[in-house]
Amino acid sequence: MAREGASGGEALTLLGLWASPFVIRARIALNLKGLTYGYTEESLYDKSELLVKSNPVHKKVPVLIHDGKPVCESQNIVQRGRRQRGKRIAVLETLEEQAFKECCKGQQAAFFGGDSVNLVDVVLGSLLGWLQATEAICGVKVIDTTRMPLLAAWAERFRAIDGVKGVITR
Numbered sequence: 828m829a830r831e832g833a834s835g836g837e838a839l840t841l842l843g844l845w846a847s848p849f850v851i852r853a854r855i856a857l858n859l860k861g862l863t864y865g866y867t868e869e870s871l872y873d874k875s876e877l878l879v880k881s882n883p884v885h886k887k888v889p890v891l892i893h894d895g896k897p898v899c900e901s902q903n904i905v906q907r908g909r910r911q912r913g914k915r916i917a918v919l920e921t922l923e924e925q926a927f928k929e930c931c932k933g934q935q936a937a938f939f940g941g942d943s944v945n946l947v948d949v950v951l952g953s954l955l956g957w958l959q960a961t962e963a964i965c966g967v968k969v970i971d972t973t974r975m976p977l978l979a980a981w982a983e984r985f986r987a988i989d990g991v992k993g994v995i996t997r
């Protein structure tokens with residue numbers, strides 16, 4: 828189902844039509860990626876100004892409006908998520924390469940906080956259950972032991988500590 832709101836601070840709105848297989852394809856892709864977006868049902872007999880302005884050549888749905896910029900063609904909407912995922916992985920790799928090593932100060936540390944957890948561990952660690960659910964739904968592994976060995980080991984350690992164990996579901 829479409830949900831109102833924004834995702835990661837970015838406003839997403841889909842212009843659609845319930846019966847359109849192209850719209851359904853776009854909606855399923857957005858839903859499986861766990862994105863939150865507004866949904867506006869269009870009428871093909873009375874197209875909204877926003878649809879005509881956003882897709883001036885074909886005037887077809889679906890159109891995904893991302894921070895005011897339209898993405899037309901269902902295939903582009905489906906692909907768009909892949910690029911976003913690539914960016915997310917790049918952010919995590921930076922986190923692994925720079926933040927974790929920086930926090931460890933060149934030594935083997937268990938957590939961002941060193942020997943014990945700090946705020947960074949708690950904030951990041953709280954996302955692990957959600958991340959794992961997304962990985963399962965999308966069929967991808969984001970924090971894997973080959974690509975991000977430090978973060979993968981940290982995630983296991985974080986999950987195992989008292990106070991976290993049993994709170995983050997597997």
Ligand SMILES: N[C@@H](CCC(=O)N[C@@H](CS)C(=O)NCC(=O)O)C(=O)O
Nearest residue numbers: 847848849871887888889900901902
């Ligand atoms: N190639 C487009 C096809 C989209 C399409 O054909 N949408 C139809 C609804 S199923 C539409 O908006 N038709 C309006 C019109 O032709 O005026 C896509 O994949 O997004």
